[in-house]
Each structure stands twice: as C-alpha cells, then as structure tokens.
Amino acid sequence: IHEPHSSVPSSVSSLFVDAQILQKQIDELSSFSDTTAPSVTRVLYTEKDVLARRYVKNLMGLAGLSVREDAVGNIFGRWVGQEPELAAVATGSHIDAIPYSGKYDGVVGVLGAIEAINVLKRSGFKPRRSLEVILFTSEEPTRFGISCLGSRLLAGSENLVKALKTITDSQNISFLDAARSAGYAEDDLSSVFLSKGTYSAFIELHIEQGPILEEEGISIGIVTAIAAPASLKVKFEGNGGHAGAVLMPNRNDAGLAAAELALAVEKHVLESGSIDTVGTMGILELHPGAINSIPSKSHLEIDTRDINEERRNQVIEKIHQSAIRIAKTRGVKLSEFHIINQDPPASSAEEVIEAMETATRELNLTSKLMISRAYHDALFMARLSSMGMIFIPCYKGYSHKPEEFASTQDMSNGVKVLALTLAKLSLQ
Amino acid sequence: IHEPHSSVPSSVSSLFVDAQILQKQIDELSSFSDTTAPSVTRVLYTEKDVLARRYVKNLMGLAGLSVREDAVGNIFGRWVGQEPELAAVATGSHIDAIPYSGKYDGVVGVLGAIEAINVLKRSGFKPRRSLEVILFTSEEPTRFGISCLGSRLLAGSENLVKALKTITDSQNISFLDAARSAGYAEDDLSSVFLSKGTYSAFIELHIEQGPILEEEGISIGIVTAIAAPASLKVKFEGNGGHAGAVLMPNRNDAGLAAAELALAVEKHVLESGSIDTVGTMGILELHPGAINSIPSKSHLEIDTRDINEERRNQVIEKIHQSAIRIAKTRGVKLSEFHIINQDPPASSAEEVIEAMETATRELNLTSKLMISRAYHDALFMARLSSMGMIFIPCYKGYSHKPEEFASTQDMSNGVKVLALTLAKLSLQ
Numbered sequence: 139i140h141e142p143h144s145s146v147p148s149s150v151s152s153l154f155v156d157a158q159i160l161q162k163q164i165d166e167l168s169s170f171s172d173t174t175a176p177s178v179t180r181v182l183y184t185e186k187d188v189l190a191r192r193y194v195k196n197l198m199g200l201a202g203l204s205v206r207e208d209a210v211g212n213i214f215g216r217w218v219g220q221e222p223e224l225a226a227v228a229t230g231s232h233i234d235a236i237p238y239s240g241k242y243d244g245v246v247g248v249l250g251a252i253e254a255i256n257v258l259k260r261s262g263f264k265p266r267r268s269l270e271v272i273l274f275t276s277e278e279p280t281r282f283g284i285s286c287l288g289s290r291l292l293a294g295s296e297n298l299v300k301a302l303k304t305i306t307d308s309q310n311i312s313f314l315d316a317a318r319s320a321g322y323a324e325d326d327l328s329s330v331f332l333s334k335g336t337y338s339a340f341i342e343l344h345i346e347q348g349p350i351l352e353e354e355g356i357s358i359g360i361v362t363a364i365a366a367p368a369s370l371k372v373k374f375e376g377n378g379g380h381a382g383a384v385l386m387p388n389r390n391d392a393g394l395a396a397a398e399l400a401l402a403v404e405k406h407v408l409e410s411g412s413i414d415t416v417g418t419m420g421i422l423e424l425h426p427g428a429i430n431s432i433p434s435k436s437h438l439e440i441d442t443r444d445i446n447e448e449r450r451n452q453v454i455e456k457i458h459q460s461a462i463r464i465a466k467t468r469g470v471k472l473s474e475f476h477i478i479n480q481d482p483p484a485s486s487a488e489e490v491i492e493a494m495e496t497a498t499r500e501l502n503l504t505s506k507l508m509i510s511r512a513y514h515d516a517l518f519m520a521r522l523s524s525m526g527m528i529f530i531p532c533y534k535g536y537s538h539k540p541e542e543f544a545s546t547q548d549m550s551n552g553v554k555v556l557a558l559t560l561a562k563l564s565l566q
Numbered sequence: 567i568h569e570p571h572s573s574v575p576s577s578v579s580s581l582f583v584d585a586q587i588l589q590k591q592i593d594e595l596s597s598f599s600d601t602t603a604p605s606v607t608r609v610l611y612t613e614k615d616v617l618a619r620r621y622v623k624n625l626m627g628l629a630g631l632s633v634r635e636d637a638v639g640n641i642f643g644r645w646v647g648q649e650p651e652l653a654a655v656a657t658g659s660h661i662d663a664i665p666y667s668g669k670y671d672g673v674v675g676v677l678g679a680i681e682a683i684n685v686l687k688r689s690g691f692k693p694r695r696s697l698e699v700i701l702f703t704s705e706e707p708t709r710f711g712i713s714c715l716g717s718r719l720l721a722g723s724e725n726l727v728k729a730l731k732t733i734t735d736s737q738n739i740s741f742l743d744a745a746r747s748a749g750y751a752e753d754d755l756s757s758v759f760l761s762k763g764t765y766s767a768f769i770e771l772h773i774e775q776g777p778i779l780e781e782e783g784i785s786i787g788i789v790t791a792i793a794a795p796a797s798l799k800v801k802f803e804g805n806g807g808h809a810g811a812v813l814m815p816n817r818n819d820a821g822l823a824a825a826e827l828a829l830a831v832e833k834h835v836l837e838s839g840s841i842d843t844v845g846t847m848g849i850l851e852l853h854p855g856a857i858n859s860i861p862s863k864s865h866l867e868i869d870t871r872d873i874n875e876e877r878r879n880q881v882i883e884k885i886h887q888s889a890i891r892i893a894k895t896r897g898v899k900l901s902e903f904h905i906i907n908q909d910p911p912a913s914s915a916e917e918v919i920e921a922m923e924t925a926t927r928e929l930n931l932t933s934k935l936m937i938s939r940a941y942h943d944a945l946f947m948a949r950l951s952s953m954g955m956i957f958i959p960c961y962k963g964y965s966h967k968p969e970e971f972a973s974t975q976d977m978s979n980g981v982k983v984l985a986l987t988l989a990k991l992s993l994q
C-alpha cells in the first residue's frame with residue numbers, strides 16, 4: 139500500500155473501530171421489529187422497515203456520506219474520492235429480517251460498512267476512488283417471494299422489472315403499492331439498473347451463518363465462491379371434503395401429497411452424495427386449513443443449493459419427477475411446479491481476494507478461504523463488478539433465529555479488514 | 567297418530583313446505599360471509615356471524631316463536647305446547663361455516679327447523695309438548711379449536727366452562743372478549759347447562775355429507791348412530807437455522823417430522839382394516855414459515871373417527887407411538903401431544919327412530935338406516951335426551967367446500983319428515 143497517489147493510512151495501527159458504538163447501533167436497529175426481542179421481524183416496506191431505513195440514512199449522514207435512494211429503496215451513501223470520475227468501490231448488505239430471526243444477519247454488513255468509513259476518516263485516509271455504502275432492498279424473500287430484490291435489479295434484470303409490475307404479497311397488496319407506501323416507486327423501475335462501469339469492486343461483510351470459523355477459532359473467512367441457489371414453488375390440488383364423511387379410498391388429499399414431496403426433497407438431496415447439497419421445505423400451507431377438512435390445496439416452497447450448479451439442477455429435476463409421480467399416485471393435480479429462480483454460482487475476483495488476504499495478514503488476524511453456502515447480494519453484484527466477501531464467526535453457526543449472535547470483538551475485526559480492503563481497492 | 571289429546575295434522579297431505587322461501591332464505595344467509603360466493607366463511611362471533619344470528623332470530627320471531635339466548639349465544643325459539651310443563655321436543659343445528667365452505671352444512675337444520683314449525687302451524691297442528699328450535703353456537707372448531715361448543719355446554723361440561731375462561735384464538739383474542747363483542751358472556755357460563763328433563767327428544771336435520779343417499783337414489787337417511795370423533799394437537803421443535811448454511815447431517819427439521827407424522831396417520835388408519843376408520847391432518851403450520859429457513863417448529867391438528875370407539879383409540883395410540891419414534895429419529899422435541907377431545911359415539915333412541923321411520927313411510931318417501939360419520943350437535947344433545955337425526959342427499963357427498971349442494975326437493979322432503987316427526991313426538 140505504497141501507491142504513488144496514496145493517502146492510505148500510514149499504519150494499520152491507526153485503524154480504530156469504535157466497537158461499543160457499533161454494538162449499540164446494532165442493538166438499536168434490532169428494536170425496529172414486529173416481534174418482541176430477542177427475535178427480530180422486519181419485513182420490506184413495513185412501518186418498521188421504513189423506520190430502520192431512516193435510522194441508517196441518519197448514520198450515513200453523520201458519517202459525512204451523501205445519500206441517494208433509488209426507485210425500490212436501495213440506499214447509497216457515497217464518500218467522494220479524489221478522482222470522482224473513476225468507478226467507485228462499494229460495500230454493503232441488507233437490514234430486512236425474516237420473521238422471528240436475529241439482529242446480525244445483513245445488519246453487520248450495513249452498520250459495519252458505515253463504521254468502516256468512520257474508521258478510515260478518523261485515520262486520515264483520503265480515498266482515490268469514491269467509496270460507497272449500499273443498503274440493499276429486500277435481500278430476504280419474505281414479502282414477495284423474491285430474494286435479493288434490490289441487487290437483482292441493480293444488476294439489470296428486465297424480467298424482474300416486468301414481474302414487479304404485477305406481483306402481490308400474501309395479503310394481495312401489490313409490490314408497487316407497498317413500495318409507494320414506503321415512499322418509493324415514483325420512477326420507472328428500470329431506472330434502478332446500474333451500468334457495469336459503476337463500481338470497480340464490491341465487498342460484503344457478513345456473519346458466516348455456519349459453524350466453521352467458530353469451531354476452528356479463526357477470525358476471518360475470505361469467501362472464494364457463493365453457492366448456487368434455486369427456489370421452487372409447488373401446488374397440489376385435490377377434492378378436499380369433510381374429514382369425517384369422506385372415506386379413505388375416496389380421498390385425494392393435497393396435504394399428504396405435500397408431506398410426501400417434502401420427504402422426497404430430503405431424499406433427493408441426500409442422494410447427491412455431496413455434503414454441499416442442501417434442500418429445505420421452509421413453507422407449507424394447507425387450504426382450507428381446518429381440523430375437520432381434508433386439505434384441497436397445498437402450497438410448498440422449496441429451497442435447494444449447491445456449490446455445483448449441475449448437481450443442484452439434477453436435484454431440481456428429481457424433485458419435479460417426484461412431484462409428478464406423487465400427483466399421479468394420489469390422484470391430485472400438480473397445478474404448479476414453478477422454478478422461481480435458479481441462479482448460477484459466483485466466484486470472488488482474484489484481486490479482491492488478494493486485497494482481503496493482505497489486509498487480514500497486515501492486521502495479524504487468522505483467516506481461512508471458504509465457500510458461502512448462504513447467498514447474498516454479493517452474488518448479484520458480481521454481475522456488475524469484481525466481488526468479494528468477508529465472513530466473521532457467529533455463535534454455533536446460528537442464523538435466521540433469535541439466538542443468532544456475533545461478538546463485538548469479531549465484528550470489530552471484520553470492520554477493520556473491510557476498512558483496510560476498501561482503502562486498498564480505492565487506490566487501485 | 568290418533569292419540570286422544572291430539573291435534574295432529576288430520577292428513578299428511580296437509581303438510582305444505584314452502585320450498586322456494588326456504589331456498590331463498592338459504593341463499594340470503596349464505597351472503598353473510600367473509601369470503602366471496604360461492605364459498606361461505608362464517609366464523610364464531612365475527613360481524614358476519616352476528617348478522618346471520620340476527621337474521622335467524624328475525625325468522626324465529628316471524629314464525630311466532632318466543633326467542634331466548636344463553637351466555638354463549640345458543641339461540642332457542644319455542645312454540646309453547648298445550649301442556650307447557652312437559653319436557654319439550656327440540657330440533658336444530660348450526661349456522662357457522664368453516665373457511666371457504668358451503669351454504670347447506672348446518673343451515674338446512676336451522677332454517678329447515680323453522681320452516682317445519684311453519685309447516686305445522688299452517689296445517690292447524692297444536693303441539694302437546696312444546697316444540698323448540700335451537701341454533702347451536704360454534705359447531706365448527708374453527709376459531710377456538712373446540713367443536714360443538716354450544717351443545718357441549720348445554721350438556722353440562724364443567725371442563726369446558728373452565729377451558730373457556732382462558733382460551734384464546736390464533737389472534738390472541740380470548741373467548742370471553744370475543745363472546746362479549748358479539749353481545750354474550752354477560753353471565754356465568756355454567757348458566758348455559760340444561761337439566762336432563764328439559765327435552766324429551768332432540769332431532770337434527772342435516773345434509774348427509776357423504777355420497778350414499780344420492781348414489782342409491784334414496785330421499786331420507788335415518789341415523790342410528792354417530793361415529794366417535796377424536797382430535798389431536800401435536801407440536802415438534804427443532805433448532806431451525808438458515809436453509810443454505812446448515813448442512814443436512816446437522817439438521818433437526820420440525821417440518822419434516824410433521825410430514826412424516828401426517829403420512830403415519832394415513833398408514834395407521836389404513837392398518838385398522840375397516841372402511842369406517844378415517845384420519846385427517848387438516849392443519850399443519852410451520853414456524854417461521856420462510857422459504858430460506860429450516861422449520862424450527864411445526865404444529866399439526868389431526869382428526870380421527872370411527873364407529874368403533876376402541877378401534878379409533880388404537881389408532882390414536884399408534885399415532886402417539888409414531889410421533890415419539892419420529893421425534894427420536896429426527897432429533898426433534900415432541901413438545902406437545904394433546905388429545906383435544908375423544909368423545910364416545912352416540913346411538914339414536916329407538917322411539918325417535920320409530921317416529922322418523924313412520925313419518926317417512928306415511929309421506930311415501932324412500933329411506934335408509936345409516937351411520938353418521940360426521941359428528942353433530944346431536945352427539946352432545948344425546949347426553950340430555952333421546953336423540954335422532956334425519957339426513958338428506960347432497961351432491962356427490964361434498965361438504966366443507968363451495969361445491970356443497972342439496973336440492974330444493976330434497977330439503978323440502980327433509981323438512982316434511984322433520985315436521986311430522988316433531989308432531990308425533992310432541993304427542994307422546
């Protein structure tokens with residue numbers, strides 16, 4: 139880090155993270171929740187989401203960043219560099235939280251990014267390329283069934299622009315009405331697209347959401363690739379009827395078809411033979427959902443992932459074949475088998491991995507190269523620029539539940555690595 | 567029917583059912599619904615339930631009945647007989663409708679009973695024993711998980727009085743608050759209890775909810791016994807976690823445990839070897855219910871019935887053993903296995919069967935002795951007095967869905983049989 143135009147921190151010892159402020163901010167943000175502590179529930183465009191966004195914009199302002207919001211509520215806080223015409227270096231994550239989850243997933247990468255900017259400012263650093271903190275809209279699919287909504291749009295998904303014109307949530311509220319109620323969607327949604335030259339690199343700081351770093355006592359995970367996610371929506375329909383009056387041979391129970399398919403998902407995932415293949419039925423809804431009614435409709439949502447795209451796609455094909463077979467055997471109708479998304483995996487850029495590794499070494503922190511099994515906005519930002527991710531340990535690998543936890547020390551380490559990496563990439 | 571004190575209709579030909587008015591009333595009542603036609607959703611103590619009750623009370627008044635309501639909203643319309651000190655003859659059913667169901671279940675037995683009174687009045691009949699039409703509160707378990715709430719209380723269930731003091735619905739609204747919002751629950755709930763001498767007989771008119779009468783082209787089913795119902799609530803708990811990050815061997819998925827138990831219910835029911843054994847998982851809820859979360863909790867409600875109580879109880883025991891085994895195998899906790907109710911079957915009284923059979927014969931209608939596989943308020947009224955039920959055909963045996971249908975002619979036949987049976991029993 140001795141580039142000619144550099145104003146890089148003269149010594150890594152000048153990088154001071156105010157870990158207590160960061161912890162306090164994380165605790166404060168968690169109070170914007172629709173369920174009681176320790177659980178956090180913060181769903182896209184709800185009142186709590188709007189209040190949490192205001193909180194983050196305020197912190198960006200206090201950090202001296204100039205704030206911009208786009209038509210779906212991606213929020214950008216920019217520290218203009220000495221050569222503002224160059225592609226910027228970006229970092230960020232999300233603050234939405236699925237029902238009854240925790241306070242670290244995503245949040246560490248947003249509040250941590252703002253603190254990283256503060257760290258660099260306090261050190262006297264002056265960026266060459268601009269640095270930009272991004273809060274991504276709806277990384278979680280909770281409300282509209284679409285994960286990484288904000289970053290998919292930034293990466294230019296025309297299909298998503300089309301889908302968002304008609305999509306509704308489970309309460310039949312349209313995406314556009316929901317966005318407007320939060321003060322967004324005034325413009326054409328394709329105004330959100332960013333061109334490929336906008337950023338030279340994107341780095342996301344995140345809790346591991348797995349047990350490896352904690353178990354091995356390592357401070358920093360340097361992500362080399364993000365596993366390939368796919369999600370499916372499946373519906374079965376039968377005749378339903380009264381639970382007392384319709385005898386067993388006359389039934390075609392959509393709920394039992396769903397139960398069979400859930401177990402088939404598990405079976406096909408295990409058949410892959412690889413520890414890296416996972417599959418989950420996270421949603422199962424029965425209609426009419428009364429104790430004395432045979433389910434006439436069932437609705438499942440299935441998530442399957444692998445670091446190997448082809449292997450994952452084989453699992454999807456097997457699930458499809460099982461759904462067809464179950465429908466036939468049980469005399470129910472497979473009224474929908476929809477692949478919501480089937481994204482390719484992404485690899486981190488070599489120069490970003492190198493910058494993260496160097497930063498970690500200079501800070502005397504232990505590190506490990508690893509795979510991200512969860513997916514992140516970084517997966518879609520990789521379509522726009524070089525990408526990398528920094529993982530920190532979390533308690534027992536827990537995530538998406540109230541017990542999710544990362545220590546102040548680990549967060550502080552992550553912020554330091556992020557700050558130094560941003561500084562390095564800003565000078566490249 | 568030539569008893570000495572009799573003012574019985576001199577001829578069955580004097581019994582005139584105004585079938586068009588009855589059909590019009592059924593259509594009107596179906597419009598008090600929280601879902602759009604042809605589906606009906608009318609849940610206990612909601613605004614639509616209150617409006618529907620007012621509609622029925624008005625019809626009772628127009629029929630010249632004196633109307634009384636008790637502390638949970640059972641509604642009684644009495645035609646005082648010539649010997650008012652004698653135990654009355656009662657008839658009735660329910661008007662609540664599970665979500666997305668139809669307009670005949672229960673309703674035929676309430677509006678049909680009022681029309682039966684009108685039939686007898688028009689014929690010039692004067693009852694010796696008083697005749698009473700009853701609208702029972704919450705035959706369906708939709709809101710508080712308790713079926714036949716009103717008739718259970720009439721029959722003197724101390725346990726139910728106790729339970730209703732603390733029970734809440736899924737929105738955390740207490741039974742007492744809900745009842746008060748509908749204008750009830752001003753008195754001690756045990757005020758609802760009736761003594762054994764109140765009625766000499768109870769007859770319920772109802773659609774068959776099975777395909778037999780329609781398939782065999784028979785007009786009237788004379789019920790000899792009501793199958794023994796039981797309902798179970800089961801909960802599993804696991805660690806949950808992120809659908810991408812937690813690898814398959816580290817999971818204990820409460821959703822998959824529920825799926826396995828649902829299939830085990832089906833298996834154990836089929837193992838009974840009897841066509842009369844049925845079992846249904848009508849409710850399955852997953853927590854947190856997000857596509858990218860492993861279910862950490864599942865909640866099932868299971869209904870199982872048989873005309874043989876012992877055989878049904880064996881099925882319950884097998885379901886319990888399976889739940890324990892599944893919890894063990896999957897490393898989840900079986901946090902609840904609760905038998906909500908486990909009622910004994912009831913038989914119709916010989917003298918009531920005889921009155922129904924004679925009435926049917928005199929009216930030149932075809933009839934068949936049969937079992938009620940669905941259960942009804944009559945099951946609990948059998949604890950207070952002699953009991954009988956009259957079934958009429960319904961389209962394909964459909965019930966608890968919008969396609970539920972009974973023809974005007976079949977309803978008219980049922981009302982005539984009910985009227986004549988009431989007349990006969992009133993004179994005994």
Ligand SMILES: [Mn+2]
Pocket residue numbers: 243278538
């Ligand atoms: Mn998440």
Ligand SMILES: [Mn+2]
Pocket residue numbers: 232243244277344514
């Ligand atoms: Mn996340």
Ligand SMILES: [Mn+2]
Pocket residue numbers: 671706966
């Ligand atoms: Mn019913």
Ligand SMILES: [Mn+2]
Pocket residue numbers: 660671672705772942
């Ligand atoms: Mn009924």
